[in-house]
Amino acid sequence: MPDTALRVGFVLCAEFALMSLTGFIEALRHAADLGDRGRKIYCSWTTMSPQKKTVKSSCGIIINPDTDLIDADNFDCIVIIGPLLSGIDDVPQIVHGYLRRAHQRGKLVAGLCTGSFVLADAGLMKGRIACLHPYHLQDYKELHPKLRFTLKHDYLEERNIATVPGGLSVVSFATNLISRHCGRSRAAKSVFQMTMSETGLDSDFNAIVALDKQHIGDHRIRKATIIMEREMFSPGTVASVAERLGLSERQMERLFQKTLSMTPKAYWTAIRIKYGKWCLLNTQKTITEIALLTGFADCAHFIKQFRKVYGETPGHMRRLHAQKSDLALTRLESNSDRF
The missing domain is CATH 1.10.10.60 (Homeodomain-like)
Structure with a gap:
């Protein structure tokens, strides 16, 4: 059995976008095993929140995370899925600190949907360009007027920080990550099983x-x-x-x-x-x-x-x-x- 080539830890904010989580995990699940058995052979994934608290998604579905915010060395990539913008100020400081430490240890840190706002609040977007959904553009400009942004990509990765607007862009980013860690055949299998009839x-x-x-x-x-x-x-x-x-x-x-x-x-x-x-x-x-x-x-x-x-x-x-x-x-x- 091969060693797990890609380990992803998801940090969930209150009222996070459920599609960002499920889209990413489904891409990992299909790439992780032969056939459609869902075993964590080539890829693994873990959901986290401070003190392992239950988290409600923006659509009301409740997630019971697997664990507290554990050592970032357990993962190759840390993913932060942001909240509805009305709750951006309620993201705990412990989350900001966790993301900073993960980045300092050389981990790829990715912000999905409004996760780019959380990365900016954590001070990780200085000198970087955030890839945003047009719907969030005005809010980002108002909250972070000195930071740069783009609307022209599915995602953007700079110096171990990635920003992904959300929606189908999440699958695109996940597929790229799978390809880099597990090979193109794993990535192709994932997309084939998710999209092709x-x-x-x-x-x-x-x-x-x-x-x-x-x-x-x-x-x-x-x-x-x-x-x-x-x-x-x-x-x-x-x-x-x-x-x-x-x-x-x-x-x-x-x-x-x-x-x-x-x-x-x-x-x-x-x-x-x-x-x-x-x-x-x-x-x-x-x-x-x-x-x-x-x-x-x-x-x-x-x-x-x-x-x-x-x-x-x-x-x-x-x-x-x-x-x-x-x-x-x-x-x-x-x-x-x-x-």
Whole structure:
């Protein structure tokens, strides 16, 4: 059994946003185990409050925390989920001190939803930019007029302090954290189990998880790649993408060669094949279904391009992957009495 790669401690404020807690924990739960058994193998999570006091969420659901505010060395990341802003002044000073000590020990400290306000009150946002939800912008400006902020990101992490606006951004941040500590396959499994249905396989969220993002300097090519990734599920044309960017097809060809050392058509094919591989190893779709899903005219064309990239057919890769997964599961099950 692997050592737990990611340990997260949640500090709950009175009237905290329940979705921030459940969204984060569900991401951890799906990444933590094989299948859907919820065992804390790869990830673990602990809820905390001062003196282990019962905490009511903003929607009225009551949580009984696992423990008091225990030593931050038990965790890789400390998460503070803030209260309704009407109760921001009621956050105990012991919580502020706990967050400061955790940060001093080199732990990643993350503020979810109004947790960014708690971090600011604890003095941890000086010289940093808070990532806020627009709904909280005016309050943050009034309460912390000298601190900087942004509305342009799902989350922002600077020098071991992260701020996350809440909502679905919490899942995005949790997925990134899982990827860093447990690997991309754990993160992909988490998102797959949380968001992907048989009829919703082509959602933007799932596509983004399956693809490695690369740094692209030219903003026009960056926009082109985003369009291509969003439309990989339909047989679009390079000319139509170029037209949307105000470029000629020849201009876009030259920019792609200069920036990525490949043609637009080759890039589009590459991301379709890459996402096809992810579907192959993480879904029950047939190879024909995957070929059509990723914009190929037929299964034969998909198999030919797949073999060019990976040196084997999709069927062969899937069989080997299944054999390895079965072996790993057998070994894990044989030791299940240990956890």
